[in-house]
Amino acid sequence: MRSIGEMARDSGLSVSALRFYDGAGLLVPAWVDPVSGYRWYGTEQLDESRLLARLRRAGMPLADIRLVLAGWSGADTDLVRQLLHAHLRRLEQGLADARSEFSTLRALLELRENPMTVLPTAAVGLAVSAPELAAALDAVRFAVSTDPELPMLGGVLFDIEGEALQVVATDRYRMAVAQAGVAGHDGPRVQAVVPSPLADAMRALLSDDAPVQLTVDGDRVALETGDRQVAGQRLDHDFPDYRRLVRLPAGRRASIDVPAFRKAVETGPVRAGESPDQGGVSCDVSVLRVAADGVVTVCEDVDDDQGHVAVNREFLLHALAAGARDQLILEFGAPTAPLAIRRTDTEDAFSLLMPVRLEN
Template sequence: MPGVESDLHSIGELARASGLTVSALRFYDSAGVLEPALVDPVTGYRWYADEQIAPARLVAGLRRVGMPVPEIAAAVRAEPAAVHRMLDAHLRRLSDGLADAHREISRLRALVDPVPSSNTTLLLSPAELAAAVDAVRFAVGADPELPVLCGVLLDVEPDGVRLVATDRHRLALARAGANVDGPPVRVLVGVDLVDQIRALLDAADARPVRLTVSGADLRVAVAGRTLAGTALPHDFPDYRRLLREALGPQPATYRIPLDVAALRAALTDPTAPTVARAHLGEPLAVTVLGLDDRGGLRLLPAADLTAADLPAADLSHDPLAGPGQTDVLRVGVNGGFLLDALHAAGGPQLVLELDGPITPLAVRRPGDPDTFSVLMPIRL
């Protein structure tokens, strides 16, 4: 094909220009990431155009930083702004992976060269501890195949303890102040022991709860009784990373005040509207949340539920809509999970925070940044 090939580059020339090997170029051709401009039908030689050199260099760089092949394929075809977003997301994944690796290496060092465990003792208010347990207990997992989620994480800090629980569909956090003697420690407490401790807590009792952690051993002195147990031998998920992924670094787009009594009544009404969806092969009744004309939360009535399945609609009636928006704020949730979150948070007024129909929802107490729960939405 004289006259044509002279304007093109052979696979070896592109390899030298891009930093990719010839075998890598063949792979990215077969994967549909970087296809040659021309393939000689007789010899099978691949030929590449000048304008493919820059994409090939991009592929080489993305490969060096470990970006998955499907994302490399998308980046090659994306606009620059989208590529920057993909790079930011990949960098966050790398940072999280490095943090996970640091924790795992620390655990391995402890296995190789164990050091004597030191005690950490906390003195806590029974009322504060009871409130914290109540705020997270509903989110404890019950799947025997995921024992790491069948407990409450106690993340001891210099001046208190953070309680965390998740079952993958919801995540709950709360904090209790404490006088702490000893180093910070993280310990996963089985739900049975958590329930035993909670049963002994009396908000009217002024005597502090004494919690002692020594390695995997736990001892709790409360109300004149002592409970002893052993921490679960599992590494609880990095809840801080989960929060970053779920809620993001920016404030939520929507902050909707909740009339808890009215919302609870609506959710428990036998005639409350729902839409049928399948989850893990089983039917699930999904509650659809929307906004009323004052920007408050409402359950969408049956007449609106068919429209809720539409990809877009006029948002001119939505007082929180920004200019040019076309999607109505319609969010599918498990109504029972939302009821649990309302009950756990307590108080007549709460705030629901979210960014859109497929982003997690946060249920918060006004003025209390340490106690809240996160619910995963259900795609409509």
């Protein structure tokens, strides 16, 4: 007999997935301890569990999987072949439909392009608070994308408007926004996407409280303090409209003690989830629930209430570290809405984590 942990390890299914499939009647344990409720599986069930894992990765509906497993155990190869072929045809048709839709979308994008809309080329120079800019870069750096297919996200956005410099980074699955005060700019809004190596060089320059001068001149961005300077070309790409992306409906807010909460996340239960930034492979997921009294817990089971959200555990730990505070605020919306991680002293510095789809 195999324990549920051994079955999970050898089959590629998570423990929570095995519990789900037991409840769904797809893969029922050979024996359940009547006292502890612990599940045990027969050796012959390993092949079925591996087959089930493959079918789920291929996106086959549970109803069809039930028939495939029945045909597999009964050696009804004709039924199994027909079901596999039918699912493959659905996938191919879905891909063909998606290609058609994307072709139409590309045509619409070409119509929307306006070659006359360019960022200002006039030189802009302004004074920036070195500690504030250093803190802003530290708060967003973790969210910069490394995906070569999305070069516009491979840097940090400097968004200058009025007396504020918004610093923004996103890799689609997380976003971080911070702000630094500026002086000497009274012109139109200016944006520049600073490549991550240049942003890191700028951060290294901000080691003291000396005055800092930020210059955007055409495609060149420079940061100067005293007799030291770092400069380079900004990315020749438009950054997404982050202001639109952060318009979230109000959610439930809960204050957390960061050191204690970090420990709870690091040592608490994890679920298996699909990490889209890694091609859909499994990642460790923390399921967070906020109770009516505002207490946030890391839980294993998910019920039908609206007080939970599942997020990539590694991303959550990065966001907590980037918050650089012993007290932060977590804002929960619906389970499908981003989790907002906010500072207690300002609304201008926050992170967003997209929810992760849990494996069944």
